[in-house]
Amino acid sequence: MAVPTGSAGAEPKPTLAQAKKKLDKLNEQADQVVEKYNQASEKWKRARKKYQTLNADLTRQSERVAGLRKELVTMAVSSYQFGAVGGLENLVSQADPGALLSGLATADQMSATRAQSLNAFDEATKELRDSRDKAKQALDEADQTRDELAGEKAKAEKMIKAQKKLLRELGAYNPGDPNSAGIQYNGPASGNARAALEFAFAQIGKPYQYGGTGPGGWDCSGLVQAAWRSGGVSLPRTTWEQWSWGAARKVSLNELQAGDLIFSEGLGHVGMYTGDGRVVHAPQTGDVVKVVPLSGYGRRLVGAVRP
Known part of the structure; x- marks a missing residue:
């Protein structure tokens, strides 16, 4: 033929x-x-x-x-x-x-x-x-x-x-559950950092939503802003503003404490260190709020801020 x-x-x-x-x-x-x-x-x-x-x-x-x-x-x-x-x-x-x-x-x-x-x-x-x-x-x-x-x-x-x-x-799309009850935080944080992480862990399983500020969906900066608000700290809305807000509060990535904000290179993403080498964050479209090992975070890190 x-x-x-x-x-x-x-x-x-x-x-x-x-x-x-x-x-x-x-x-x-x-x-x-x-x-x-x-x-x-x-x-x-x-x-x-x-x-x-x-x-x-x-x-x-x-x-x-x-x-x-x-x-x-x-x-x-x-x-x-x-x-x-x-x-x-x-x-x-x-x-x-x-x-x-x-x-x-x-x-x-x-x-x-x-x-x-x-x-x-x-x-x-x-x-x-x-x-x-x-x-x-x-x-x-x-x-x-x-x-x-x-x-x-x-x-x-x-x-x-x-x-x-x-x-x-x-075959990797996860729509999440806007009504997810999350899981309990049992890490080492105390004080307002613990309150912030308890809030973040209660959002686990809810979908990533760009521009999302809850309660049914979150983007990365919306999640950490709401979490730390529950801990009594008022953060700006966006990752760039949060990084700028924390100019005098930056800490070494080798000295992380539970509750610290971890920023990726380019300042397009932010998560919260949970302690024990893990981070909770709202990753990206098609995924849900979750906890991952810091080593498997999947983004190049630029620094951290302690609210």
């Missing part, structure tokens, strides 16, 4: 080793993509909060200006009805010198009050314009970061889709 010219046979199916190597590369890339997504998400939240705060200030300032405007209108009407001319004629017609002096003092006081009200109105109006400008700028920033977030989300979803496809081909 003749083979048609120019035809090509199907590409050979990759070996198990090749597929796993490809998955490792995908996981490393996904760490970075998800981290950028989380950074964009946090930036969007901050921009939105800034706008909401400024917009609330703008509302209060608008109410103040409206109140001052009403006060000025009332004063204007009063001046028209009991104006300076009529008021002066009434004053000078007073037979009692004491009453005349008292009336003049009252007129001066009214004039000073009117001037203060006008100044307050002018200042409040200026502040209102400034508040409007700041709120508009904050809204523009929020819109820009929303677009940035959408772009990073699209990249992350594309990467997640590739990971899931390859994992299913390898």
Whole structure:
């Protein structure tokens, strides 16, 4: 039988080793993509909060200006009805010198009050314009970061889709259980580190979910943030921010203690040292929160932070 010219046979199916190597590369890339997504998400939240705060200030300032405007209108009407001319004629017609002096003092006081009200109105109006400008700028920033977030989300979803496809081909996809009760922590930690690890161990078996902050799914930085929050320590949301937050708290990888945060090269991934040469973490798409030997962590380490 003749083979048609120019035809090509199907590409050979990759070996198990090749597929796993490809998955490792995908996981490393996904760490970075998800981290950028989380950074964009946090930036969007901050921009939105800034706008909401400024917009609330703008509302209060608008109410103040409206109140001052009403006060000025009332004063204007009063001046028209009991104006300076009529008021002066009434004053000078007073037979009692004491009453005349008292009336003049009252007129001066009214004039000073009117001037203060006008100044307050002018200042409040200026502040209102400034508040409007700041709120508009904050809204523009929020819109820009929303677009940035959408772009990073699209990249992350594309990467997640590739990971899931390859994992299913390898028969290694684990959807996890969002309602998993986890397992009990029996390691050497104490104090707030123990509280953090007990929380993390209670999440074991729940699925990795990019951008996940619980309770049914977690990404790596979301898990350690929530775990240490239960231990009374407030960590930033993303791995880069957590690493920066711990700049003065870094410890040697040779001196790890239970509860320490362990960061991979590139700062795309973080886990928690459990003690006894193990780490608990939310690995990647298609896997679940679990405990693994530090020697089999599968990522090049860059350092550790002790909260």
